[in-house]
Amino acid sequence: MTNISVKDINITSGANPDHEAGTGWKRYFSFSTDHKVIGIQYIVTAFVLFLVGGIFAMVIRGELITPESDLVDRTVYNAMFTMHGTVMLFGWTFPVLVGFANYLVPLMIGARDMAFPRLNAVAFWMVPVAAILLMASFFVPGGPAQAGWWSYPPVSLQNPSGQLINGQFIWLLAVAVSGVSSIMGAVNFVTTIVKMRAPGMTFFRMPLFVWAVFSAQIIQLFGLPALTAGAVMLLFDLTVGTSFFDPAKGGNAVLFQHFFWFYSHPAVYVIILPVFGIFSEIFPVYARKPLFGYRVVAISSLLIAGVSALVWVHHMYVSGTPGWMRLIFMLTTMFVSVPTGIKVFAWVATIWGGKLRLNTPMLFALGGLILFVFAGITGITLSSVPLDIHVNNTYYVVGHFHYVLYGTVTMGMFAAIYHWFPKMTGRMYNEGWGQLHFWLAFIGTNLNFFPMHPLGLQGMLRRVSSYAPEYEFWNIVASLGGFLLGMSTLPFILNMIASWMHGKPAPENPWRAIGLEWLVSSPPPVENFEEIPVVISEPYGYGKSEPLVAAAGEVHNHK
Amino acid sequence: MKIWNVSIIIVSAIALTLVSLWIGQQAYSWLPPQAAAESQLIDDLFSFLVTLGAFIFLGVTATVIYSVTFHRAGKYDFKDGPPIEGNITVEVVWTVIPILLVLWIAGYSYQVYDQMAIRGPMEVVHLHTPMGMESAYAAPMDSSTKPVENIEVNAKQWAWVFRYPNQGVTSTELHLPSDRRVHLAMQSEDVIHGFYIPAFRLKQDIIPKRTIDFEFTPIRVGKYRLTDSQFSGAYFATMQANVVVESAEDYDKWLAEVATHKPSPAPNQAAAEYTLQTKGLIKTGWPAVKPAQPPLVNYSN
Numbered sequence: 001m002t003n004i005s006v007k008d009i010n011i012t013s014g015a016n017p018d019h020e021a022g023t024g025w026k027r028y029f030s031f032s033t034d035h036k037v038i039g040i041q042y043i044v045t046a047f048v049l050f051l052v053g054g055i056f057a058m059v060i061r062g063e064l065i066t067p068e069s070d071l072v073d074r075t076v077y078n079a080m081f082t083m084h085g086t087v088m089l090f091g092w093t094f095p096v097l098v099g100f101a102n103y104l105v106p107l108m109i110g111a112r113d114m115a116f117p118r119l120n121a122v123a124f125w126m127v128p129v130a131a132i133l134l135m136a137s138f139f140v141p142g143g144p145a146q147a148g149w150w151s152y153p154p155v156s157l158q159n160p161s162g163q164l165i166n167g168q169f170i171w172l173l174a175v176a177v178s179g180v181s182s183i184m185g186a187v188n189f190v191t192t193i194v195k196m197r198a199p200g201m202t203f204f205r206m207p208l209f210v211w212a213v214f215s216a217q218i219i220q221l222f223g224l225p226a227l228t229a230g231a232v233m234l235l236f237d238l239t240v241g242t243s244f245f246d247p248a249k250g251g252n253a254v255l256f257q258h259f260f261w262f263y264s265h266p267a268v269y270v271i272i273l274p275v276f277g278i279f280s281e282i283f284p285v286y287a288r289k290p291l292f293g294y295r296v297v298a299i300s301s302l303l304i305a306g307v308s309a310l311v312w313v314h315h316m317y318v319s320g321t322p323g324w325m326r327l328i329f330m331l332t333t334m335f336v337s338v339p340t341g342i343k344v345f346a347w348v349a350t351i352w353g354g355k356l357r358l359n360t361p362m363l364f365a366l367g368g369l370i371l372f373v374f375a376g377i378t379g380i381t382l383s384s385v386p387l388d389i390h391v392n393n394t395y396y397v398v399g400h401f402h403y404v405l406y407g408t409v410t411m412g413m414f415a416a417i418y419h420w421f422p423k424m425t426g427r428m429y430n431e432g433w434g435q436l437h438f439w440l441a442f443i444g445t446n447l448n449f450f451p452m453h454p455l456g457l458q459g460m461l462r463r464v465s466s467y468a469p470e471y472e473f474w475n476i477v478a479s480l481g482g483f484l485l486g487m488s489t490l491p492f493i494l495n496m497i498a499s500w501m502h503g504k505p506a507p508e509n510p511w512r513a514i515g516l517e518w519l520v521s522s523p524p525p526v527e528n529f530e531e532i533p534v535v536i537s538e539p540y541g542y543g544k545s546e547p548l549v550a551a552a553g554e555v556h557n558h559k
Numbered sequence: 560m561k562i563w564n565v566s567i568i569i570v571s572a573i574a575l576t577l578v579s580l581w582i583g584q585q586a587y588s589w590l591p592p593q594a595a596a597e598s599q600l601i602d603d604l605f606s607f608l609v610t611l612g613a614f615i616f617l618g619v620t621a622t623v624i625y626s627v628t629f630h631r632a633g634k635y636d637f638k639d640g641p642p643i644e645g646n647i648t649v650e651v652v653w654t655v656i657p658i659l660l661v662l663w664i665a666g667y668s669y670q671v672y673d674q675m676a677i678r679g680p681m682e683v684v685h686l687h688t689p690m691g692m693e694s695a696y697a698a699p700m701d702s703s704t705k706p707v708e709n710i711e712v713n714a715k716q717w718a719w720v721f722r723y724p725n726q727g728v729t730s731t732e733l734h735l736p737s738d739r740r741v742h743l744a745m746q747s748e749d750v751i752h753g754f755y756i757p758a759f760r761l762k763q764d765i766i767p768k769r770t771i772d773f774e775f776t777p778i779r780v781g782k783y784r785l786t787d788s789q790f791s792g793a794y795f796a797t798m799q800a801n802v803v804v805e806s807a808e809d810y811d812k813w814l815a816e817v818a819t820h821k822p823s824p825a826p827n828q829a830a831a832e833y834t835l836q837t838k839g840l841i842k843t844g845w846p847a848v849k850p851a852q853p854p855l856v857n858y859s860n
Contacts, residue, residue: 075845143845154750160846247767289640320766334661341657354640355632377612384668390760393788457589459757464796543642
């Protein structure tokens with residue numbers, strides 16, 4: 001009785017009063033501390049913001065369907081691409097992935113909840129706060145921020161409205177709030193994964209999604225303070241007249257770019273690592289084979305996190321960066337392709353010779369894989385200094401970036417939503433609608449983002465509201481693809497709502513998948529596990545049929 | 560049977576290589592005309608990267624498509640696939656090959672960058688490195704020709720002004736002599752602008768309060784477009800200028816002639832739109848930064 005540790009209390013007692021917040025839809029609007037409720041809160045909030053960011057994208061593509069600036073004012077256009085980038089990154093990709101990590105990590109490692117459930121809830125509720133702040137900026141006199149999601153000074157320090165409360169001010173506040181929320185989340189995830197794993201769940205028995213989340217959240221811990229500090233310094237420059245970044249007052253404008261990219265390039269890996277994790281979860285299930293090279297794939301996530309700290313200057317090859325720096329960062333950037341290459345080859349080897357089932361999650365994962373290979377190859381061309389000098393800040397970069405963030409990340413998120421939908425809601429989604437969604441999204445993605453590559457090679461710049469007539473053809477294709485992509489979410493929304501309300505009840509494990517989350521009911525009970533499972537083997541034992549957990553009474557043999 | 564498999568792999572690899580080589584050759588046509596000596600180097604590098612990229616992309620995609628086509632589970636087939644968990648040899652090979660490729664690509668890129676010797680700002684970080692960048696200055700692309708022209712480039716929201724100090728000429732159109740190395744001294748009056756001529760494949764940010772040196776060699780007579788490549792505010796898209804590359808004689812003739820013109824305000828799209836905006840019917844009322852005064856120049860187009 002006297003030697004019970006804190007860990008035992010957290011894991012085994014499970015007496016968290018906040019968890020009795022009810023079971024109906026109302027709990028999703030409450031300050032719930034159940035990681036599963038918070039996970040769904042994150043995912044749904046992020047999806048709403050995805051639609052908002054999507055509407056901004058439609059305005060952008062609408063403007064660019066003709067060479068002239070004729071749909072919206074130039075100021076409105078600038079606000080549109082600024083807010084599109086901001087909302088999609090800080091409102092969609094980060095929160096939706098944190099949502100999945102929140103939902104799945106405790107289940108996958110055999111914990112009853114996250115390490116700090118209340119911190120978790122606070123971190124979530126800061127997301128709607130940041131989102132409402134951002135949207136409120138449409139109603140201040142100068143309109144929302146217009147300096148792009150990079151907010152490079154001195155453009156971001158110019159304040160034509162002359163008001164203290166202006167769009168850029170609000171933007172910086174929202175970014176800082178979102179940064180603080182993500183740091184809270186990172187502390188929580190890293191602690192949970194290190195301290196709360198079930199007995200027998202060694203690091204090399206963790207599912208790759210958990211490895212990926214772990215690596216990504218480590219990046220958050222070292223990177224986000226830099227961005228948040230940069231944002232606060234810029235806020236001071238804008239409001240109280242400090243001169244960190246204002247060259248007119250002796251500041252250094254390029255310094256901000258270092259602050260910004262020191263985080264914002266690794267941020268791409270924060271976003272994509274969990275998606276790699278999702279691919280690694282999905283391919284073995286639908287190919288009915290173990291993941292090829294599990295340990296190497298696990299370690300490659302940590303390698304990506306490590307190398308990611310040393311790549312940021314590749315955004316600044318033409319920013320007045322000396323030659324030696326351009327060349328060193330070229331090499332480090334290119335080396336990211338080694339661990340990512342390892343993953344791609346491992347996935348292909350997993351699929352090879354399997355017993356494939358092309359359900360919607362598998363289709364999205366396969367589509368995401370192919371689009372990612374394309375993005376990776378254009379990424380190598382971008383890391384090469386001489387070529388980057390040509391295509392930097394052109395649509396070539398925008399195309400590459402959207403193959404990463406729509407082609408890979410968003411496709412991966414849809415794969416995850418379909419795959420874990422039965423677990424989360426206790427109901428099956430409609431397969432036909434899911435496949436329709438995939439094909440519309442896959443075709444739309446390519447129509448929308450492929451044309452950006454030839455446009456960029458020809459020299460069309462990003463962020464322009466009008467362009468030379470010679471760029472018109474590919475822009476029309478891209479815009480039509482964009483509208484198709486916008487429409488592709490309709491079958492998804494209908495499917496999700498209808499299936500959540502009236503779908504066929506889902507069994508515990510509809511995909512015959514291996515993993516702790518598939519051992520509990522769908523949806524899982526409030527504290528996840530009646531009894532904490534004891535893990536006795538590595539994940540992905542497809543074709544080997546060895547048990548993942550020890551049966552009751554066998555526990556002591558496997559300590 | 561084994562020989563049969565090996566020969567299929569060899570034939571596929573050869574076919575893949577040929578297709579990739581062909582795609583790599585096509586890459587040249589995806590780019591604007593080669594109007595500067597530097598663009599030839601960059602295009603060769605791009606073609607090389609496209610060839611490699613096509614090989615990898617087609618290889619991976621073909622494998623996935625093959626699996627998806629021929630390794631599908633039947634409707635009532637609930638068996639698992641073979642439980643292959645890994646293969647150390649294969650994993651080592653596909654780690655080593657990308658590392659070698661990366662070193663190859665980086666080495667080639669370094670070589671191209673070295674030959675370009677476009678300069679750019681070195682004063683930001685005073686570090687003497689063994690990477691050979693200093694020597695790159697000593698040996699620019701065409702070492703026989705020292706930069707013959709020193710042209711001052713001035714960027715502001717939203718106009719380009721070019722000044723030829725030797726002749727005392729200012730212009731909103733950039734005239735350059737063909738086949739001679741030119742040296743630009745670039746400055747910005749307000750925000751960060753980017754000097755970018757797609758036909759030259761060259762780009763350099765212009766940081767306020769600093770003079771940025773930039774060198775290159777135009778090689779093809781014609782008219783090209785200079786754009787601002789770093790987002791510079793409301794009228795960013797309008798910040799364009801013509802670049803005229805002409806023979807040395809035509810260039811000298813142009814300078815001599817323009818020197819006799821009286822300076823007059825150049826037309827400016829941003830300024831025009833700014834005045835129009837206040838009269839528009841649909842207004843968001845969102846203010847924009849007021850464009851700088853239209854520049855006084857000897858020559859505008």
